[in-house]
Amino acid sequence: MTEATRAPEPTDSSYSGSYEYLVTDSYVCPHCGRVEERPYRVRLIILTCPECGENGRFLHESLVDRLDTVPEPQRPEEWTEMPLDERLQYAVREGLLDVSFTGPI
Numbered sequence: 787m788t789e790a791t792r793a794p795e796p797t798d799s800s801y802s803g804s805y806e807y808l809v810t811d812s813y814v815c816p817h818c819g820r821v822e823e824r825p826y827r828v829r830l831i832i833l834t835c836p837e838c839g840e841n842g843r844f845l846h847e848s849l850v851d852r853l854d855t856v857p858e859p860q861r862p863e864e865w866t867e868m869p870l871d872e873r874l875q876y877a878v879r880e881g882l883l884d885v886s887f888t889g890p891i
Contacts, residue, residue, distance in 0.1 A: 813844035816869035
């Protein structure tokens with residue numbers, strides 16, 4: 787979910803005060819589903835989850851939403867046990883989702 791959050795006050799004297807709010811995007815842990823907010827917009831980020839301790843590719847929430855569109859008959863048996871990033875890789879590899887990894891999200 788995209789939301790505006792107050793940017794931290796810079797400590798150096800070059801700060802002009804013109805960027806009071808930053809837009810953040812939500813990224814979902816592929817293992818436990820924890821949502822992390824970050825002030826940039828990319829398809830995925832690699833983090834160690836502060837909740838489950840797993841290192842992985844946190845997916846932009848829009849990609850997680852798109853995984854729900856993969857038809858159930860075309861999902862492998864272990865779909866629900868697969869981490870989100872592995873589901874995305876499977877869906878793209880099998881041609882079930884058309885995801886561009888460059889350009890706008």
